[in-house]
Amino acid sequence: ELFVGQSLDFQHLAKKLVEFGYTRLSKAAKEGEFAQQGATLDVFPANFETPIRVSLDDRSIEAIFNFDPLSGQIITQHKIVIILPYKRSRISMDIFNADTPIEGFVDIEAGDYVVHNQHGIGKYLGIEKIFRNKESADHLVIEYDGGDKLFVPKHDIRLVQKYVSFYKRPPRLYRLGSKEWQRTKLAIQQKLERVAAELLRIQALRASLQGHAFKADPELEKEFAVKFPFEETPDQAKAIEAVIKDMESTQPMDRLICADVGYGKTEVALRAAFKAALDGKQAAVLVPTTILAEQHFYNFKKRFSEFPVTIQMLSRFRSPQEQKAIVADLREGKVDIIIGTHRLLSKDVGFKDLGLIIIDEEQRFGVKAKEKLKHFRLLADVLTLTATPIPRTLHMALTGARDMSVIMTPPSRRLSIHTRVIDFDEEVLQEAIRLELERQGQVFFLHNRVEDIERMGTIVTDLAPEAR
Structure with a gap:
């Protein structure tokens, strides 16, 4: 993973590319090749149709872009790219005709619900050998509504996947030969297209809006920054700088801060909230749980203890009378920073002058909450914090629909998180x-x-x- 602003050592990157199966040459003309000339490195990744060029400026990535290998013309600029390993040999389809038991290809057990791409939801019964032309072959057996069974050969396993649901109740089985599954797929596709169109509409509207440009106050901002009890990591400092730059721009901010737990996302949010309060704007911190609301409320109160900023929390931990008073103060502008759960999305909650919305772990909010969050993005600058971005959020960041800052360097004395995938032993x-x-x-x-x-x-x- 390479992104603009990332600290980088070309020698380390070259070593990693070799480990990924890439060949170092004088020119990256074909897939699987890379070349370095001074402060630029060209690589032709397995997941790109044209080579990409990485330009360094003082040991950090200044620019990443695709280019035409013949003319050298820039095709597309990127903020972040992911380079996949280069495999010189492809998996042969003969593997599906080998004597290897079919159990090696599936991660489901008898009784599990599965989804067949062409026939819909059924119940997996197990594996059964079927004899044909004096030869036997393993087949997955899937039961559908009415007791009908579907036998899936090895070469069609790719069409079957385990059924996953947020609900405990078992799913309804589809009927073989029915057109209902195709109608369901079409309806889902149309809904996805509507969601995509709505996201594009909101992003286009945000791009056309004239946002609030927060004023800079270097002296007070520095005074708040030095109260941070730890040393900023390089990535954390870059994330803070990017957020400050976004807030001082007339373009509405929509930035994603992605970092592991304990890597300093909260401090980025604190700096943003402080800047909003300095300019007389209100900041809302939206969290998915009451426990997290309590944690943020404690951290914010502690960091702002020496500054004249009013901070309140709105959650079920507050009595109805307290909530009513806080909501009233919020509307009158007596609260500078409000921290709360989905209670902040209630109809009775309003702001006098909302300037910043901080969303922690957006993926943990429900569908209705997310619908309201989409419209929140038209009201103020938005800063989203997450350790585990959902695919849609991550895709929007990777494609440029949302800006993203990644904090990868661990705090001082904090070791990096190591993830290993191994067989159970x-x-x-x-x-x-x-x-x-x-x-x-x-x-x-x-x-x-x-x-x-x-x-x-x-x-x-x-x-x-x-x-x-």
């Missing part, structure tokens, strides 16, 4: 638990199936009997 699990307990840490074990979670709990207990 009790010895590895036991060693990992032991190492964490030895450093007086905690272990969170997430299991993805309720049906056998107790059995897995017994395994973990046996592996670490000393753990509480």
Whole structure:
């Protein structure tokens, strides 16, 4: 992953590209090749149709763009790109005709609900051998409404995926041969197109609006910044700088701050809220849970303790009388910063002069809340904080519909988070638990199936009997 403003060492990048299967040449003319000349590096990624050029300025990325390898003309500029590994060999379809058991290709169990691309939702019954022309082949067996069964051969496994739902109740099975599934798919496609059109409309409207340009007050902003008890990381400093620049522009801000937990997203939000309060504008901090509202309320009160800024919290932790008083003060402009849950989206909540909306973990809000948030974006500058952006939010940032700042450098004395994907191994699990307990840490074990979670709990207990 490469993005504008990122600190970068070309030697490290070149080494990583070689590990990804790329070949270093004098010119990146074909897919899988890369070349370096001075402060520029050209690479032809496996996921691009033309090569990209990365330009450095004082060891940080100044620009990223696609270019025509013949004319050198710039095609598209990017804020962020993801380079996928280059595979010289492709997976052969012969693998589906091999003697490898079909179990190796599926991650579902008998009784699971599945979705077939052409036939809809059914119940997976298991694997059955079917003999044809004196040869046997494994097939997935899926049961549909009325007891009809569909036998799916290996080469069509790509059409089947596990059914995932937010609801506990089992789904309704579709009937084989019915046109209902095709009608459902068409309706979903049309709804997605409407959502996309609405997003484009809002983004286009925001681009045409004249937003509020917040005034700069370097002296007071510096005074607030030095109260930060930690040293800013390079990425954190760049994120703060980008937010300040956005707020001082007449273009309405819509920036996504993406960072792991503990990497300093809250401080970015604090700087933005302080700048809004300095200019006499109100700031709203919207969070998905009352616990998170309490945490933010405590942090904001602590950081603003030496400044004449009024901060309130609106959630179910407040009595009806307190909520009524806070809402009234908010309308009259007596509250500078309001922190709250979806209660802030209620009809009775209004602002005297709202200038900034900070949304923490937007993906955790419900559909109705998100509908209101879309219209909020037309009212003020928007700053979104997240550790896990949903695909749509991330895609909007990657395509430029929303600006994004990524905080990847950990705070001082904080080690980076390491993620490893391995096969389940009790010895590895036991060693990992032991190492964490030895450093007086905690272990969170997430299991993805309720049906056998107790059995897995017994395994973990046996592996670490000393753990509480």
